[in-house]
Amino acid sequence: MNSCSYINLTGVILVSVEYDDLCSIQCIHEEKVAATAELMPSEDTTQALAHIFKILSDNSRIKILFALMHNELCVCDLAAVTGSSESSVSHHLRLLRADKLVKYRREGKVVYYSLADEHVEKIFQQGLEHVIE
Amino acid sequence: MNSCSYINLTGVILVSVEYDDLCSIQCIHEEKVAATAELMPSEDTTQALAHIFKILSDNSRIKILFALMHNELCVCDLAAVTGSSESSVSHHLRLLRADKLVKYRREGKVVYYSLADEHVEKIFQQGLEHVIE
DNA sequence: TTAATATATGAACAACTGTTCATACATTAA
DNA sequence: TTAATGTATGAACAGTTGTTCATATATTAA
Structure with missing residues (x-):
């Protein structure tokens, strides 16, 4: 042996x-x-990469992030733009917040979300280049 | 109404x-x-983006793609490098082939895989920049 | 042909994920 | 306080996914 x-x-x-x-x-x-x-790369690195791509692998979350590229929007707006329920959007936003892909500010009863930084746009850009071929 | x-x-x-x-x-x-x-963007576009990120959202596939950045490798090699079974690697390679992320050539009984283009490396680069923060 | 070996693939199963529904929390107005 | 409203979250359920195991296919050597 x-x-x-x-x-x-x-x-x-x-x-x-x-x-x-x-x-x-x-x-x-x-x-x-x-x-x-x-x-x-280390196991931690590959897992971190897999995790961030998993967060980006859902159509509803992709739409939410695209919507936030142009405007700061509240949960209600995001539900309207993406065609999802407010509950569903809220669940997705929790994941996006946890990974620091979006940031938010509260104004009275309304919570406004926006993109945390320009990383998402760059990743989408690269992803689209592959999709377009 | x-x-x-x-x-x-x-x-x-x-x-x-x-x-x-x-x-x-x-x-x-x-x-x-x-x-x-x-x-x-259109529904087709967001779905295509979500799909490509879903393919990249698995730790085993991430490892396979990293391994192929340096060398052309056969299924057996990939199983050894990534610590997965050959069957599992083969299933993953099927998905990667379907989305044109890898290409392959057969030499006798051995099939050698390599990256289809530089898109994966660029997407990983952007993903890592977010992970590193 | 048969045997050996590299790879591919279908079935099955456990683990995970997104949505819905109900409910809770937070803020404002009355 | 109470009511109304925007948001958050836990539970449940259906649908999806990655791995394993068994088996099939492809190529070479004997």
Whole structure:
């Protein structure tokens, strides 16, 4: 029994598999795999990236963010523009707030939302470039 | 009974709600909502964007794409680098292929995958800038 | 042909997600 | 205070998704 593991720059073990036959069964290109493993970002980084894309992966949230590119809008306005219920919009805004994609200010009973920064617009731009092909 | 709808540039009805009281109950800022609705992208566009971000919203697929930034790798290599099963990697690659995020070439029994273009790297760059804050 | 191996794929299942509904909270006006 | 209204949130439910396992396909070697 031999074991074969690849460790990246952060010390996180990316792969740890035991082979019966000197690490050489199967089609693995050992040198390329080892070199690639060294260049991989940490697990935390890939998870953070996956998380932010998950937040952006819903049609209702995409619409909310597009709407906020031009105007500061309240929950009621966002529901009207996006064609969702106010409850649904509010739930989505909670996620967007948690990831600091939007900011808000309260004025009496009304809460106005706006984009936190220009990151969303840049990410959308890149996403659209791929979609358009 | 009055009805109040907003139509955007593509002709898609974004909102179509009936009010009992001349469109003026609730907190909606009519002018801002109408102006915003005009500037909204089409439903097809928002759905396409949501779809591409959904593809990028999984940690295993993020790892696969990062691995392919440096080297052309086969399914077996990708399984080793990402710490997933070959079956799981193959399922993910199918999705990535369907959206033209990766391309591949067969050499005998081995199929080598690589990034289709530089879009993924640019999107990741923007995503990371938000994550880093 | 048969055997071996790399990859692909369908089914099944657990885990997750978005919406709705009901309800709670917050603010203002009466 | 009470009523009205804008927003937030918990529970529930249907729909979706990622993984595993079994199996199929494709290519090469014998």
